[in-house]
Amino acid sequence: MTTTIKSPKKLIEVALPLDDINAACAREKSIRQGHPSALHLWWARRPLAAARAVIFSQLVNDPGYERSLGRGVNKEKARIERERLFDIIRKLVLWENINNEALLREAREEIKRSWRETCELNRNHPQAAELFNPDKMPAFHDPFAGGGAIPIEAQRLGLDSTASDLNPVAVILNKATIEIPGRFAGKEPIGPVEVGQSTDRVGDWRQAQGLAEDLRRYGAWLRAEALKKIGHLYPSVEVPRSIGGGKATPIAYLWARTVKSPNPAFSHLEVPLASTFVLSSREGKEVYVEPVVSKEGYTFAVHRGTPPDSAKMGTKLARGANFRCVMSDTPINGDYIKAEGVAGRMGTRLLAVIADGEKQRVYLAPTPEIEATARTAIPEWVPSGEVPSRLTGGTCVPYGLTEWGNLFTARQLVALNTFSDLVAEAREKVLADTATKGWGDDGVRLADGGRGATAYADAIALYLGVAVSRTTNTINALAVWSQSREQSVNLFSRQAIPMAWDFPEVNPFAGAAGDFGLTTKSMAKALDAVCASEGTAVQADAQTQSLSSGKVISTDPPYYDNIAYADLSDFFYVWLRRSLRPIFPDLFATMAAPKAPELVAAAYRHGGKAAAESFFLNGMTNAMHRLAEQAHPAFPTTIYYAFKQSETSDVGTSNTGWETFLAAVISAGFSICGTWPLRTERPTGVKVGKNALASSIVLVCRKREATAATISRREFLRELKEEMTEAVEAMIGGVEGVSPVAPVDLAQAAIGPGMAIFSKYSAVLEADGSRMSVHTALTLINRMLTEGGDEFDADTHFCLGWFDEMGWGAGEFGKADVLARAKGTSVDGVRDAGVIEAASGKVRLLKPVEYPGDWSPETDARTPVWEALHQLIRALQSIGESAAGELLARLPQMSEPIRSLAYRLYTLCERKGWADEARGYNELITSWLGIEMASHEAGPVGSQTQLDI
Incomplete structure (x- = not known):
């Protein structure tokens, strides 16, 4: 009886x-509609399409798997069968097929x-009896x-699915x-349909649709009860006759901090800190506020029409907390505001x-009565707990908003308490x-596994x-008003809790955000759409769990130092704990989400970056x-991984998150x-231009x-050269009909076969007997990809890859970021080298x-061969x-790399049919002898540039 497990290669291991x-x-x-993300915010969600494709290809045998078991296989037959599996994936990832039962049955049968x-x-x-029951798939x-x-x-x-997380918000x-x-699953809704309510479905309660309908019905009931209790805090407003007249429901109240x-x-007056006085910037519908100053103080008037430039900045003078006094124009600096x-x-x-007008938003000047109504709200409970004082992307703590309760107005707190x-x-x-x-009611609670009443x-x-909890992302005093969309923008547009100088206080009964x-309707x-x-x-x-035993595993761990989930999620945790602690007492036993064991490289938690x-x-x-140890063999x-690339070069750098994770x-x-490389992010809005991941x-x-052996660096390089050629050919479509990988993704995808060689050994030993680092292995793998690439620096490797993909055209930052990571550099670093433009x-x-005509290589601290x-x-x-x-004479160490790069680029341009682009490289190559002679006549000039490769 054999003791060796035979594990065919899966599709994801090949193509x-x-x-x-x-x-x-x-x-x-x-x-957004019908997507699970509509239930509640969570940061850095992976697209369902990516997860579905990865899991399917992780479970399905590659048609050429017999090769991995030492048996021959018909390559053409394998190619045809692989393409059939690709077609299933192509259909599976489409959003409109997310609940296509026929397609899902086909995938499950496969x-x-x-x-x-x-x-x-x-x-x-x-x-076999324990691990290989053909009648039951392993769990996940x-x-x-x-x-x-x-x-x-x-x-x-x-698959029977188990999800675990340290964070109680994620668990919920x-x-x-x-x-x-x-x-x-399959239960009919039990909530009564009240007068004025409507049901979206009658008699069809498959999956969780009955549960969803009850969420609609009881959500409507809860809203109606809340309106009875606190509706007086949001009274209708009078609309001037000039814009329609009558009464209107307020959608939001726009406040400025003072x-x-x-x-x-004027020290007796509180003056506004407004980042803008523009309320609507929609073409033909522009609206702005104008402060009307008198000896006694100031009021605000609302105007329709193109706002003057002065209105666009409000009382702001510059970036950060720098404002002016609306009464005297006296500057108000950040230190004063913080104090x-x-x-x-x-x-x-x-x-x-x-307010909600008949055909469009109606903007009204504030009145003392409207403001006084807001100030009558007195909350009975205010959430406690410290707002994180250090967050990537900003925090409001320096301005005195130190407790969670500080992030809400009194009226918002009353509303949220009521709900x-x-x-x-x-x-x-x-x-x-x-x-x-x-x-029937067995009295067993949900937390104890109950299924009854x-x-x-x-x-x-x-x-x-x-x-x-979800509404708090909108109902808070750090949301912002979008002038272009004329609506409130949630606090967590990014992974931060930044200060907001002016903010919308939305009406939770207005039929808007x-x-x-x-x-509750959106959640329903x-x-x-979920699979019940x-x-x-x-x-x-995750460091101590035993839930993975014998299971299929796919996971998306924290990304080094990118997001402090526990710090951010406390914003929601305090509200979830208030509502749900009686239902899940163990899950909400602590006052805040666990932080000490969270696997995030937060320097402020551990006393420094190294720790x-x-x-x-x-x-x-x-x-x-x-x-x-536990995964099913x-x-x-x-394992998914993504992060913001820190600065690296080819030698002497500290570990990045990527290298540390590997x-x-x-x-x-x-x-x-x-x-x-899967493109799981779509940088938009506030993310654009902020090095958002793609x-x-x-x-x-x-x-x-x-029993894995150790090998020497020389043996590793020899095996790397032998294996990488075939692997790269496979990725560009030259072997067995494998689906081609785009040029911009090739470098990252090729890390796989390279690291497969490195990681299958217990160690790769350098000449001095030390273990080769992951960083060194990545550098060698990258250089092996490029013929003649050993003389090129990381920035040049990036430029080569980007030129191959984009030529002189502009491309998305996210794609460039992926390529830069794979090449051992960063977009910011390449920009600093002076060879790219990165903006918007x-x-x-x-x-x-x-390129600048007065360039001096002697004073340039970063000179790629490309430059x-x-x-x-x-x-x-x-x-x-x-x-x-004369210029070449000042770059003697770079003569051969420059000429080699010119040949490479000329060949590339010729292959792509880029005649105009090829001309410059051809001219340099044909003039090379004359250029070298001129460099010898010029001789060395000053100190020479030393290229670090």
């Missing part, structure tokens, strides 16, 4: 239709067929579940999507009221209504509590070790057998053999004519061989 997956991911980012083949291969294994686990995209898709593809979201729907004027003559805020002397002043308190009342109503529908009442209360009824649409099968969501630390990196490396190694583990994966006992790198890993989310290479080459072309074309020769 993927990347272009189709990436296109579906990009499209999905614009979809998965089962591969599983039965694997079971047959291992039928004589001593653990994601130990860093976050927003739940990956476990949702595992469930959709027919996963319970709402993969656990609770399965418990109550401080006492620093001018002694006033910390002392508790920062106030608010109403700028305008936005929260009504969750418990709604639960009692649900419980009473189940009795009228004949439900008590558990159902808990479930509806959970969704309503999540709805309250922040309306509680709209929130998302619930309609068995699933489990639990709180667990934070060490914490991340050790912790992630422990977590990956758990996965390597028949399947590879897939080191953790390899140290944990994994061998990496594939890397696939891709996740999906690592495909298997447990390294316990676009990146383009500079043409030779755009030197194009400076020579500029000098040759603008002056002649003598000028180019």
Whole structure:
């Protein structure tokens, strides 16, 4: 009886239709209605399309798998079969097919067929009964579940799905999507349809649709009860006859923060800190506020028409907290504002009221009565807990907003308290209504695994509590007003809690953003679309969990130092705890989300950058070790990773997040057998131009053999050269019909086969006996990709790849970021080198004519071969061989790399048919002898540039 597990290669270990997956991911980012993300915000969600494609290809055998088992295979037959699987993936990733039952059955059958083949291969294994039951697929686990995209898709593809996370907010979201729907699948709604309500569906209660309908009904009930209690705080407003007359419902109240004027003559007045006085910038519908100043103070008037330039800046003078006094024009600097805020002397002043007119938004000047109504609100409960004082992207703490309760107006707190308190009342109503529908009640709570009336009442209360939490993203005093869209923009447009000088206080009963009824309806649409099968969501630390045992694993861990999830999620946690602690007492036992064990390299938590990196490396190694030891041996583990690239060069750099993460994966006992770049982000709005990510790198890993040997650097390079040629040919479509990888993605994808060689050994030893670092291995893999590339620096490698993809045209920052990461540099670094323009989310290479004519290599601290080459072309074309020769004389170490690069680029341009682009390189090559002679005549000039390669 054999003890060796036969594990056929899976499709993801060989090929993927990347272009189709990436296109579906990009499209999905614009979809909101019916998407699980509509349930509640979570940061850095992966697209469902990517998760679905990865899991499917992780479970399905590659048609050429017999080669991996030492048997021959018909290449043409394998190519045809692989293309058939690609067609399934192409259909699976389309949003309109997300609940296409016929397609999902086809995908599930394909998965089962591969599983039965694997079971047959291992039928004589001593653990066959335990590991290889052909009638039951292994279960699935994601130990860093976050927003739940990956476990949702595992469930959709027919696997029993388990989601775990350390963060209780994430656990609640996963319970709402993969656990609770399965418990109550197929149930009819029990909530009564009240007068004035409507149901979106009658008699069709498949999956979680009955549960979704009850969320609509009880959400409407809760909103109506809240309106009875606090509707007086949002009275209708009078509209002037000039713009229609009558009464209108206020949608939002626009406030500006205030401080006492620093001018002694007006120190008794609170003056506004307004970033703009423009309310609407829509063409033909422009509206702005004008401060009307008198001896007694100031008021605000609302005007329609093109705003003057002075209105666009409000009272702001420059970036940051720099304003002017509206009474005296006295500057108000940031230190003064911070001091006033910390002392508790920062106030608010109403700028305008936005109401719902008959055909468009109506902007009204504030009145003392409207402002006085807002100030009558007195909350009975204010959330406590410290706002994070250090966050990437900004925090409001320096301005005195230090407690969670400081982030809301009094009226907002009253509204949120009212909604929260009504969750418990709604639960009692649900419980009473189940009795009228004949439900039996076993008294078992939802947290204890209940499926009866008590558990159902808990479930509806959970969704309503999540709805309250979701509305806080809009109902807070740090949201901003969009002039172009004429609506409130949520606080968490990015992973930060930045200061907002003017903010909209939305009316939760206005039928616009922040309306509680709209929130529950949107959530219900998302619930309609989930796959209501068995699933489990639990709180667990990835470093110590044992839930992965014998399971298929795909996961999306924290990204080094990018997002401090626990710090940010406390904003929601304090509200979820208020509503849901009676339902999940253990999950909400602590006052805040756990932070100390969170695997994020936050320097402020660990006393410095080095300690934070060490914490991340050790912790992630422990977590990956758990996965390597527990994962089902028949399947590879897939791990997503993405991060903002820090500055690197070819030698002497500290570890980046990417390198640190790879080191953790390899140290944990994994061998990496594939890397696939998937475009899982769509930088828009506030993300554009802020180095937002465009891709996740999906690592495909298997447990390294316990008997793995060590090899020398020379042996590694020899094996790398032999293996990489075939692997790269496969990626560009030259082997067995493998789907081609785009040029911009090739460098990153090729890391997979290169790291497969590096990571299958217990160590690669340098000449001095030390272990080769991940950084060195990545550099060698990258250089092996490019013929003659050893003499080129990392910036030049990036430029080569970008030119191959884009020529002189502009491309998306995200694509450039992916390529830069793969090449061991960064977009910012290449820009600093002076060879690209990076602005407004676009990146383009500079043409030779755009290079500065007064360039001096002696004073240039960063001179890529690419820059030197194009400076020579500029000098040759603008002056002649003598000028180019004089410049080359000042770059003696770069002579051969420059000429080699010119040949490379000429060949590339010729291959692509770029005659105009090829001309400059051809001229340099044909003039090279004359340029060299001119350089010898010029001789060395000053200190010479030393290129670090």
